[in-house]
Amino acid sequence: MMKNRRVIMPKARKMLSDWNTPYIQSLMKLIETQSKATLAIWAVDYSEQVILPLWRKYYLNDVRPQNALNAAREWLSGIIKLPQAKSKILECHAAAREANGNPVAQAAARAIGQCTSTIHSARHCIGLAFYGALAVAYDRLGTDAPWEQIEQCAAEECGRMEAALRAVAVEDEPNPAKIDWKC
Template sequence: MAKLRKMLGSPDSPYIISLMRLIETQSKHTISCWAVSYAQQVMLPIYEKSALKSDCVKLALETAQGYLAKEKNLAEVKAAAKEVMAQAKQPGLSPSEQAAVRAISSSLSSISTPTSALGMCFYAAAALAYDRVGTEETDTVYEQIAAEECQKMYQRLQEIAVEHEENPAKIDWNC
């Protein structure tokens, strides 16, 4: 087995390129709604398996949802995101739990930096792969899981995508 990776996927993978192209067509708000919702529904349950779990992660996602509903301010989201990032560095987390926290942190960052939503995808693929099959599989198995999950993420974004969005986010991928 190769060394475990923090993220799975590659910027030149067809499934990532498809996601990037769809993200580019959407507003900052739509992108962050998608990322935060995905993190809450799919990543939080992986993290919550941890004996070391902290309520700050769930509360941060709730704060982000509040911001997206115009009930919280950006400073509150940024403070919550900082706490979540500290959780990712917590010793003793399994690889899947650590990747899930990183995915959650990236989803929170997407509120101010839409390109962070792509980081969420890479971390989420790792979290799901390690949660599903452990850490002793081949790169081929992990790549297949990443491709399948990124396709699901694409479908979730496509479901809420605004057709002919008038104010798409200004994206510079730098990858």
């Protein structure tokens, strides 16, 4: 007689983690050629267009990620100071923590939190790839899909992210951000 066994599914990963994949390396090389302002505008725009709808799919009435995006734009326009923007960004990070158990929404909020943090430190923009691409992949394929398929979908999304950055990139940027990736 066979006993009932509980099948434990692997826990969904919270982010991509391989800094050495060709799609991450290619994006990092392009990021290193751009100013912090260009990177922040790209990250905020992409987050608002692609990632925020993933959050809203599950938490339509929770506006903390949108507030963080708005605050980053206001900081970029000189309307508010960094401490005011930072409080909204920290609220977005709190929304991500509270979305534990929903891998799509959690990764989306983390991506938005990292992208809006680019106004403080340019290297935060890579969070768009590590969290945002995973949110997109989970949304399209589900968290039960084989990791190879999820990673392929995320790699394709990173390609779209890179194309979006190339579209706004300043050729021969005279003031590229100095980024220490710490990886």
